[in-house]
Amino acid sequence: LGDRVSGDIGDRENPTPSRCLGVFGLSLYTTEQQINHIFSKFGPVEKVQVVIDAKTGRSRGFCFVYFASQDDAKVAKNECTGMEIDGRRIRVDFSITQRAHTPTPGIYMGKPTVSSRGDNGYDRRRDRDEYYYRGGGGGGGGGGYRERDYYQRGYRHRSPSPHYRRSRRYERERSYSPRIETRSKG
DNA sequence: GTTGAGCGTT
Numbered sequence: 001l002g003d004r005v006s007g008d009i010g011d012r013e014n015p016t017p018s019r020c021l022g023v024f025g026l027s028l029y030t031t032e033q034q035i036n037h038i039f040s041k042f043g044p045v046e047k048v049q050v051v052i053d054a055k056t057g058r059s060r061g062f063c064f065v066y067f068a069s070q071d072d073a074k075v076a077k078n079e080c081t082g083m084e085i086d087g088r089r090i091r092v093d094f095s096i097t098q099r100a101h102t103p104t105p106g107i108y109m110g111k112p113t114v115s116s117r118g119d120n121g122y123d124r125r126r127d128r129d130e131y132y133y134r135g136g137g138g139g140g141g142g143g144g145y146r147e148r149d150y151y152q153r154g155y156r157h158r159s160p161s162p163h164y165r166r167s168r169r170y171e172r173e174r175s176y177s178p179r180i181e182t183r184s185k186g
Numbered sequence: 187g188t189t190g191a192g193c194g195t196t
Contacts, residue, residue: 051194100194
């Protein structure tokens with residue numbers, strides 16, 4: 001009961017130990033150098049790869065760390081989970097994938113970067129399986145992005161996060177005080 | 187500094 005087939009990569013809850021760690025919850029501004037600096041304290045690190053969003057060119061907030069030794073990876077995982085980098089609490093697990101996907105020329109086969117989880121009250125009907133690239137070669141498209149704009153979701157429907165509450169934009173929005181009764185201005 | 191869940195498309 002509960003034991004898995006050995007040799008499998010495990011699942012999200014229970015990844016099989018390996019030399020590759022996934023680090024999640026990163027600040028968008030944390031660099032591979034920073035990660036390398038931190039994780040190298042536990043043993044030789046062969047490579048750090050921050051995952052970059054193909055569309056925006058920015059970090060997607062997670063990365064992969066390849067250790068030379070699986071034992072070092074295990075120690076690093078235990079030591080670094082919950083650690084704070086650039087003001088964000090990170091989570092570290094053995095990666096369930098060992099490497100990036102093989103590129104598919106002309107068409108992106110992944111999911112859109114922004115997804116709705118359906119638990120914050122907005123847009124739970126949106127299907128998140130839409131590709132966000134249009135085919136470059138075979139599809140007859142221009143290689144551009146889909147018409148759908150995943151980056152214009154209704155953030156106003158969400159409850160503001162602590163981070164957002166500290167932002168100037170939030171201050172500004174609040175100061176509008178859209179009370180209907182106050183339209184008594186003449 | 188998009189306000190953040192998240193397993194990668196050189």
